[in-house]
Structures are given as structure tokens and as C-alpha cells.
Amino acid sequence: MSERQVAVLGVGMHPWGKWGRNFVEYGVAAARAALADAGIAWRDVQFVAGGETIRNGYPGFIAGASIAQALGWSGAQVTSCYGACAAGSQAVSVARAHILAGNCDVALVVGADTTPKGFFAPQAGERGDDPDWLRFRLLGATNPVYFALYARRRMELYGATDRDFAKVKVKNARHGLENPYARYRKLVTEEEVLASPMVSDPLRLLEICATSDGGAALVLTSMAYARRRTTDPVAISAVATVTPRYPNTVIEMPNFATDSAAAAPPPPVAFRDSIAAAAYAQAGIGPEDVDVAEVYDLSSALELDWYENIGLCPPGDAEKLLNDGVTTLGGRVPVNPSGGLSCFGEAIPAQAIAQVCELVWQLRGQAAGRQVEGAKIGVTVNQGLFGHGSSVVVQR
Amino acid sequence: MKNKVSAMASWFDARPERPRLIGSRCRSCRSYFFPRESFACRNPACGAADLEEVPLSASGTLWSYTDNRYQPPAPYVSPEPFAPYAIAAVELADEKMVVLGQVANGVATADLQVGMRMELVVETLYSDDANEYLVWKWAPAAGSRS
Numbered sequence: 222m223s224e225r226q227v228a229v230l231g232v233g234m235h236p237w238g239k240w241g242r243n244f245v246e247y248g249v250a251a252a253r254a255a256l257a258d259a260g261i262a263w264r265d266v267q268f269v270a271g272g273e274t275i276r277n278g279y280p281g282f283i284a285g286a287s288i289a290q291a292l293g294w295s296g297a298q299v300t301s302c303y304g305a306c307a308a309g310s311q312a313v314s315v316a317r318a319h320i321l322a323g324n325c326d327v328a329l330v331v332g333a334d335t336t337p338k339g340f341f342a343p344q345a346g347e348r349g350d351d352p353d354w355l356r357f358r359l360l361g362a363t364n365p366v367y368f369a370l371y372a373r374r375r376m377e378l379y380g381a382t383d384r385d386f387a388k389v390k391v392k393n394a395r396h397g398l399e400n401p402y403a404r405y406r407k408l409v410t411e412e413e414v415l416a417s418p419m420v421s422d423p424l425r426l427l428e429i430c431a432t433s434d435g436g437a438a439l440v441l442t443s444m445a446y447a448r449r450r451t452t453d454p455v456a457i458s459a460v461a462t463v464t465p466r467y468p469n470t471v472i473e474m475p476n477f478a479t480d481s482a483a484a485a486p487p488p489p490v491a492f493r494d495s496i497a498a499a500a501y502a503q504a505g506i507g508p509e510d511v512d513v514a515e516v517y518d519l520s521s522a523l524e525l526d527w528y529e530n531i532g533l534c535p536p537g538d539a540e541k542l543l544n545d546g547v548t549t550l551g552g553r554v555p556v557n558p559s560g561g562l563s564c565f566g567e568a569i570p571a572q573a574i575a576q577v578c579e580l581v582w583q584l585r586g587q588a589a590g591r592q593v594e595g596a597k598i599g600v601t602v603n604q605g606l607f608g609h610g611s612s613v614v615v616q617r
Numbered sequence: 618m619k620n621k622v623s624a625m626a627s628w629f630d631a632r633p634e635r636p637r638l639i640g641s642r643c644r645s646c647r648s649y650f651f652p653r654e655s656f657a658c659r660n661p662a663c664g665a666a667d668l669e670e671v672p673l674s675a676s677g678t679l680w681s682y683t684d685n686r687y688q689p690p691a692p693y694v695s696p697e698p699f700a701p702y703a704i705a706a707v708e709l710a711d712e713k714m715v716v717l718g719q720v721a722n723g724v725a726t727a728d729l730q731v732g733m734r735m736e737l738v739v740e741t742l743y744s745d746d747a748n749e750y751l752v753w754k755w756a757p758a759a760g761s762r763s
Contacts, residue, residue: 342690349625354692359625359742359752360704360719361689369683370706377681377731421683422726467661468648472680472706472715481649482713485660 225503227320228447228454229615231259231440232578237404237433237565241335244277247436248288248333251571255329255438260450264295266440267325270312272332272570273303275344284570285312288331298325305605306517307462308332309437309573310613314460316441326446332570333436340364341432343475353475353606360477364519365429367474369421372522376423379537381525383423385544387414389521390428390563392549397560399590402575404433405564414521428521433566437574439581455584457577459503459614465492474606496610497531497602504614508532511554512596513583515576517603518561528556531602531612550591558583558591573611576601580615624742624750628652630672631751636739637672638716638753644669649712673716676736676758677709682720682729694743701725705755707735721756734758 233254235247248271256263271285280287285301298319302311309332316328340363348354356362375381391411397403409427417427447454465473466488468480473492490498501507508531516527525539533554534542542548548556559565559579562572580599582588603611623631628651630637640651643658645665651673658665688699703720720729721738735755742752 340687340690343692347692355625356717357689358692358694360717361685361693361695361702362704362717363685363689366683366685366704370681370704373683373731374681419686421685423683467659468713470713470715472717476717478651478716479714480659483711484643484646484648485662 225321226444226456226458227317228442228444228456229439229577229581230442230447230450230454231255231257231261232581233258233438234402234575234578235333235436236402237435237568240434242434244274244281244333244335244434244436245287245291247434248284248331248438249291251333251436251438252288252292252329252331255440259440261327261440263292266295266297266327266329268316268319268328269297269299270316270328270330271299271301272308272312272574273301274334274570275303276337277335284332288333304462304609304611305607306567306569306603307573307605307609307611308570310460310603310611311462313439313441313457313574313577313613314462317457317460320441320443326443328441329438330441330574331436331438332574334568334570335434336432336568352477356475356477363421364474365421365424367472368429368520368523369424370472371526372423372520375522375526379540381522381540383415384411385525385540386423386428386521387411388543389518389524390414392543393518393557393561393563396550396558396591397564400560400564403560403564404431404566424520424522430519430562431566433568435565435568435571435575437571437578439574439577453617455581455615455617457613458616459500459612461496461499461503461610461612463495463499463610464608466495473608492610493526493530493604496604497600497612499610500600500612500614504616506598506614510598511600513558513580513593513599514554514556515559515561515579515599515601516556518557518563519567521563524556524561527602531600550593555593558588558593573601573603576603577613577615584615584617619744619747619749621749621751624752629753631739633739636737636753637675638737640671640673640712641668642671643667649673649714651714651716674709674711676734677707679729679731679733679735680706680708680715681731682706682726684726696743703729705729705735707755718753718755721754724756728757734761
């Protein structure tokens, strides 16, 4: 399988926060950190893949070029990718493909965002044919509304409780406490979570991910290039960017309805279950091989869904996994050792890249204060609205 | 007296005595779509271009629900002052699909239970100086209020 792998020679991030500066600044800081980590000069980068941001005008749509220009035009090839929350892994996927195709040896993947205060809102204007605009106009269906529908469904199907959801937040707050890139670094108790204001029943303020500024970057190279510089590089062995299969029977942002299963039976593997599964198949591993996972905890409850979706346990067992400490640092398969979105908030085009940064630090044994001992294989998973799956397998 | 007009005329029949969501159905494979698909069936095993407009079932079972305790951002137009309201995901049996809608005024999440029977109603979404804009909502069906 080694010819299917690319090396992650460098990783870097700009701390998450609410800084209000130009997203390009965060992207440049992350890129410079990743290049320094790799020991590679910017002018040696042959290909730049940027994750787009849609809330920063034209420079955001062509983020790869915006950041390349700020680093100093070098003649590198460039692309910019969008896949909503999965934008970062789309950029990873394109960079990897260029390396595996022999088009370049050294690629920079970078994503950064500057976010507005409060709920994410759709693009401005009167756009009666855009479901992302209409869901706000006709329903007031914010992102937390969808997260809450999943959470209530989980309570109904599996008997999950408010307290189970609160425990996810408590765990992630503890995990992220010493992460220098996390925005929220403060222990919370179950009682504090349960006392925070209800936003969308059953989810409370401390259980819903914030919107953040931040930037993350990776330096990817061919394995041959990496071996000339280091003996034991961390490698990406899979990138899955799958879409749903028809009919997708779980309501998905920003839709008003699911697909209809009246004529075609639901697929044997539901969308969210298919994302990491596709990455495992590419990497030739199974969920039992995973030592550490970074999953998209847009809400505390959603993290529990992901345990099942990435195969850490059968449906309905996630609460037990959590309560037995399996997914806590020190457990069998720690989930979100970085602190997750719970401690970061979401900087959309940077987030899937940040998940990979964390796994690389974990596999190198450099995750001070949150280290998963002896981790060899890690998986990321995330989902972007309009049907974007994202999963990356990292191994050493 | 303000005019009552639909906030999204092509999506539902706003006559209060006969509220129905308007979807489409593929004449070839019988798949349903909401909102309507205008140019092609999205079933990849079909892909036919021949779709007909059909009213969807006016009742179903509650798949999940939540509420907005805080005012959503624009383009949502909120009554002043904002009052929390519930949102429902309702599964339609014949169409085998789940459709979202606001929940009727005066029904809170505490009144809802997954699996309960819900029916379509039409209520005011927002008003301006000239018009009252109507939208479909879900309400617990008669006899299923908990």
C-alpha cells in the first residue's frame, strides 16, 4: 500500500479564537509553522491547495492563491477547494492526488477563516432557489436546530440522557485544557453544562460548537521525498470525500426533507456510516485498528453518533463507551484528544486540516498534556452540509 | 385586513381548509421529492425527466423535534418580540420521507413526543404593512396531544 501513501512532513496551526483579523493572516501563520516544522522553504513548495471560505469575499473563494500571494508568489501551482465543513479534506485529497500522480513532490495544504459573531447565517440577498437561504427564511432552521433533531432522535432510539451529552463536553474540555491552539481552555462540570442556557432543546449553549477564527496547514510530500529527510514519517494512507447514496433517509443540512425511500430501498450503509468506512477500505484497516480519533463534535450529542458511525461500537452503545472511559484520554481509543470543536469552535475551511494536525502530533508523541500513548493509527471524520463526507487515516 | 399570501407559493397549498405540501413524483419510478424537482428524477437508478406535481400526505409521525430559544438570524423574519417556537421533523408513511416544518403556535417541545401523529396546518410566518405571509406548520393531530 505504500505507493498509495503520502507523507505529512510538517503541520502547523494559528490558535483558534475570535481575533477579527483577515483570514489570510491566520493562513500564512499556519503555513509558515508547517513549513518550519517540515524544514522546507516556501519556495520549494510546488503545489498549494487552499480550503475556501465563503464569508470573506472574493479572496476567500480563491483562498489558495490569496495565501500563496501573501507568502510571496513563487510560481507554485494552485487550487482552492470547497466542501463546506469538509473543505479542508477536499484540499488534502487534491494535494495527495497531485503527489501520487507524480505532478509534484511537495504540496502545502492550508485553510483559514474569519467568522462573524453568533449563528452562521446564509449568504446575503433574496435567494429563493437556495435551500441554505430558504431554511432560515421559512423555518429559522439554524445549524443547532439540525444538531438538536439528531440529539433528540438519539435520546428516543437509545435512551441517551442530558447527562450523557453533558459528559461529552466535560471530557472534551479536559482534553483540550493544555492544547495551546484551543480557544476554550477551561474545565467544566456536568452541572455547569446542564445549567447553561438551552439553545435548541435538548442542546445547551456549552454543548454546541462556536464559530471561530483560526488557520491550519500541512506540508505533504511523496514518501520517497520524505524518506530522504526522515526515517519514520507520519503518512496519510486514506482520504475519503464520499457523498451520500440515494435515498439518504436522514435529514441533512440544509435540506427541508430527506430523500424518499418509496421507490428505492435505503442503502445498506447509511451516509454517516459510509464516510470512515470508505477511508478504512482505502487504508486496508478496520475500526479495531484505530488508536485515536478526531470526530466532528458540532454538538456533544453528535460525538456519540460518530462513535457508532466510525465503527468504535455498535449502534446504541456509544453512551456505554463514553461512560466506561474508553474514549477518554487513557482509555482504549481516545476521541478528540485535541478537545475537539468543543474547545476550538469551528473555523470551517481549517477544521478538517486541524484534525489531521492533531493526529500527526499524536502519532509523533508531541501532543504535550493530551498525549495518547503509543498511538500508531488515527482517523478523522467530518461532514459538510450539502452531502460532503470527510475522513482521513493517518498512520506511522 | 391584510392580504394572506403564501410565503412560498409553489411549495404548499395555503388554503387553511386544505393545507397540503406540494411535492413531485417521478412518473417512471414513483420517487417523491420535496420541494419539487423540476427537471430530473434524482433516483440514480432512474433519472427520468418526467415528473408530476403531487400533494404530499397531510399527516405523519413525529421523527424528531427541537425548538429555537434564540432568534434565528436573517433572512428569518421574526415577530417582535421574538418568542421561542418548536420545529418538527415528520415522517410521511406513503412517501417514506421526513419533512421539516415549524410547529404550530402554542405547542412547545414539552407537548411533543417522538412517534406521535402530526398533521399539517397553515399559519402566519411573518407580516408586513400589506400582507400576512403564510407557511406550513406541523401540529399534533387531534387526540394525540400528550
